[in-house]
Amino acid sequence: MAEIEQAFDEFLAAEPKHWLAGRFGEHIESVLNEERSAELPADVREMPRLESNFFHDAVGTDAATLWYLPEFTLIDDQLGEDPEFAFDAEQPGSVAEDGGPFNTAVLKVSIDAVRPAHLSSAEAEFTLRPVPDLDPGVTLIIPLTGNDGVVTDVPVEGTTKRDGESGFVAGFELSGFLVEAAYAHLTRSGGLRLEFAPTYSGYQTALVTEPDVGFPVHGSIFHGFQFEVFGDGGNTAGAPFLPLLFNQIGRYVFFPSKARFHRTLRLGLKFNTDAYRSRFTITSMGLSRHIIDIKDLSEFAGQRSEYRELTTLGNISDKYPSVRRVFFGQVSGTVIAVPAAYGILVTAQGARASCDSIVDESPATLSGCRFHFTFTVAPMVDPIDMARLRADVPDIPEAVGRTLRVALPGGLDSRTPSTLDGFPAGRAAFADGDGTTVTVSVDIADDRPTPATTTVNLFLQQLAATGPPPLFGSLAVRLDDVFPQPVRTSLLLNLRNTAHSDELSTTREPGPPPSTKALNHGPLDLKLLRCADIRDGEEPGPVVPLGGQVLAALQTTTLVGVGAGTEVAVQRALEVAAPLPKAAMLTFLAFRTHTVQEVQHPLTVNAAGLNFTAEGVSTIKVDITLAADPGDSAPSFTLSPSHTVDFVHVSLPVDSAVRGLDSTVLLTLTTTSGSRTVSVVHDFVDAPILVVTSSTIH
Known part of the structure; x- marks a missing residue:
């Protein structure tokens, strides 16, 4: 490492600058333009100079390019729904200090880095570019209220994964009481927020002097160098610094550096909507399902219906x-x-x-x-x-x-x-x-x-x-x-x-x-x-x-x-x-x-209730003719005092069960005075058995 790089690192460690996260490359000596002001050589990587500040949230290398510090928004605000959002809780089966279940959870939220709205008017004059090598550096802040009513912010460091040209997915691993607190904020109180400390790449301009030995020296010296740095990485508004070399003791150099800025994004109740409720899940006892309410986190969550009357x-x-x-x-x-x-x-x-x-x-x-x-x-x-x-x-x-x-x-x-x-x-x-x-x-x-x-x-x-x-x-x-x-x-x-x-x-x-x-x-x-x-x-x-x-x-x-x-x-x-x-x-x-086109159906006649002797009847011959097929009578059979019930099977169309079996039953009675005939109309589907009584034959 060159001596000036080591000196600059020690300078930053002793006198930290809030917008600088550190140096990542060797210094670059300035060159002079026609106005005798210091500039970067033409063959170096194009990055913003941290002392330039044309607009709030913008830093630039020249009058034609405007580098901007992005704002952060939820993908939900941009597209209507975050496809990556998840709140996946798990109860591994262990017991927390309060006797309830110990919970772990992973929260994922999609973020987009967008150009600040107030820079839209600058599009006609400048080429607008986001600062390079952006690393979001996100932390989830979970407010907790103690028994004394004092609110304490608990930070949970997050990880990020690129998703698209300007978006990324932030993930947070939660455990213990923070799981229940985060769920309550997401679904009821809306107190969660994301704190960003993003870093990006740029050139830090510094005036480097080497004081003569034996003369009074003001300020700290690091390996024989003194440093004065300019700008603040665009964190505040102001005119760009023009490093002029007239009457300067020393020289201007540019250190490739990581700069940082800060942003805050409140989650509120963005995810307490019908579109996201199925994304809150819990796994317990080997089963996964949707989280119904906070009871699933404060109690061991077995099978449970989401429905209530x-x-x-x-x-x-x-x-x-x-x-x-x-x-x-x-x-x-x-x-x-x-x-x-x-x-x-x-x-x-x-x-x-x-x-x-x-x-x-x-x-x-x-x-x-x-x-x-x-x-x-x-x-x-x-x-x-x-x-x-x-x-x-x-x-x-x-x-x-x-x-x-x-x-x-x-x-x-x-x-x-x-x-x-x-x-x-x-x-x-x-x-x-x-x-x-x-x-x-x-x-x-x-x-x-x-x-x-x-x-x-x-x-x-x-x-x-x-x-x-x-x-x-x-x-x-x-x-x-x-x-x-x-x-x-x-x-x-x-x-x-x-x-x-x-x-x-x-x-x-x-x-x-x-x-x-x-x-x-x-x-x-x-x-x-x-x-x-x-x-x-x-x-x-x-x-x-x-x-x-x-x-x-x-x-x-x-x-x-x-x-x-x-x-x-x-x-x-x-x-x-x-x-x-x-x-x-x-x-x-x-x-x-x-x-089947036809079924077998019994046509039954029952004369057990008829007093044959009292009626003077010795036999009753039964002839049945079906109304649906008048040309084909069923076989005859005969009833007597010793044989009072009989039937005959006939083959019938299947739909007779629907249409009925209207029939004409001809009863030929043999009596002491001769024979006579009685005709009876009967439906053998409505009443499968024709019962012959005294009133039937008179």
Whole structure:
């Protein structure tokens, strides 16, 4: 090391300069320009001279180039979201001094170095360049309040990694109580700040003199040299220093140096938004999940649901009758409305209900087939209730500073079985559908002595029943995988209690008074119950009752008094005849056959309740003719006092389970006075057994 370099280093150690972090290269002797002022030689690296200061936050080598000291901003301020942000906490299992869990965490934040805004006006006059070799030198400051109320700033040194042309990612390793404090500041109090002490490269101008021995010397001497340095690296405003050599004792030299400046950036609550809540994570006992609240750090954080029941809306069933319960996701900001019931979904293609007949290969089969019903069910939520809920949610305390999203359950809770309690004769199964739907399947097979066709007919009757639906059950819906209690709601399989989607659309009609055209896109008639205008972010308009007006398939109607909002919500149901004719059931139910085209069905006649002796009857010959096939009667059989019950198997079309088995039963009675005939009309699907009594034969 040259003697002057060593002397300069010792000078800085003895008389430190706040803007200088140290020298990194050998000194450069100045050259003279025409004005006899000192300049850098032309062949040296281009860097700012630390005594030049044209503008605040700027240092320069000449009048054409303006080097500037950058400001620091969060990437969030520039681009809308920081892709690198993370707050990853971990509980390794050890216990802290207070008996709680010991936490560690890594906090990552993206920073961008930007040109100060007030230099924009200088672009026309200067070439603006950021100072070279910038090293951010960042420290996280965590304010802590003691028991005495005194606030102490705790520094945590950070590391930086370049990210793009001017950006970098700052990382901080936290441990112990600082993890909880940092989380609280990021999500509640906003007290964290970043302190920067960046360094960059530049030339420090110095006047170097070598005092004569024997003369009075003012100031310190280092290896025979005295130094006077100029400027402060652009930390304050001022005119540039021009090192003139007139009447100077000594010479000007330039030391390549590391300069520093200072910046402060407050994080505030920038990351307490819906976009970042999922970036706060905790790993405990080998499992990682989102941090729900500060309890996850102050307690050992096992599996825990983000959802809690929302009580700040008041009585849910009173305000939104078609909603049973409402839950709030503290991390996702999702408000889940659990419907009062699920019902068969109606779409533009019709009711999502079907029946498949399938070969039953069991040797014990009666009919030769079984029936498989499939229903797509969805939340039966009044769209007006949902609009009212969406309008109310932004005003709850949990919504402060957040954008909450109202949603319906996304499927079934696999931990809790769902049930079809209202029909024990069928075997029910449940599976997640698309989006908010659930698939319900019901299998019906022979159950001796009852054939499958008889049970299916009973099921279909209940599917179209009026009054309280007899086909009812319970669905366990999913909030997340760890919510501790089952969340149940009702299941109704009934054509008069349905959920609706895209089968109805509304279009605002031009001109006053407000009116809307409603179009039924589907193949089924609809019954319109009520409607209301919906405006984004506002309470629905006045509810207009529609009185059960029928809107036929593929037809339109005009709704008067609505149309002033952004859309019109219409509560509706299927129009179903009461009672529903058997043949009409196929309008609502898709019936498909697989392999089997016919089934075996027993036609049974029971005369056990008839007193043959008292009636003077010795035998009853039974001839059955099916209305669906009048040219082909079933084989005859005969009943007597010793043989009062008999049946005959017939092959029938599979869809007879839906259409019924209307039959003419001819009873030929042999009596003491001769024979006579009685004709009886009977449906062997509605009533699988024809019971013959005294009133039947008279």
